[in-house]
Amino acid sequence: MTLFHPMAPTSFPSSQQTFTIRVYGLLIRNGQVLVSDELIRGQRITKFPGGGLEYGEGLKDCLIREIREELGMEAKELQHFYTTDFFQQSSFHSGPMQVISVYYSFEVADADSIPVGQHPFQGISDEGGQEIFRWVTLKGDADAVLSLPIDRHVWELLLKS
DSSP states (O other), X not given: OXXXXXXXXXXXXXXXXXXXXXXXXXXXXXXXXXXXXXXXXXXXXXXXXXXEOOTTOXXXXXXXXXXXXXXXXXXXXXXXXXXXXSXXXXXXXXXXXXXXXEEEEEEOSOGGGSOBOSSTTTTOOTTOSOEEEEEEESOSOGGGTOOSHHHHHHHHHHHHO
């Protein structure tokens, strides 16, 4: 008899759907939220800062690592804001890949020292691997600001909070 240990990694046959877990940060100040403009697989994407959960990492640890890598700062005062509660197919995988995103609000020691651009994709070439941050005012239509469906949903939740 094979026993399942709850901490053991689970593998799925290739015919079954798989998941990707993404962790994003919401840094808000003076009615504005920080967004990231990036070139991802040839697509211009505006999203919240953050990225993919790595094996062996906790959700908060993931966001702290991502903020350190992207902004060169330590994220603190992390507070859960939202976890995806609907199905979302990944925009970046051709096969079945469900995206589960977790959002935390966070603080940094000096948000004013974050290097930011004034215009979307300012200084980003078509080579990829680059990102620029911007402060955007929390108002209006999410479609005009953000590229990813779950981020757009979170934008609407932020407007209501």
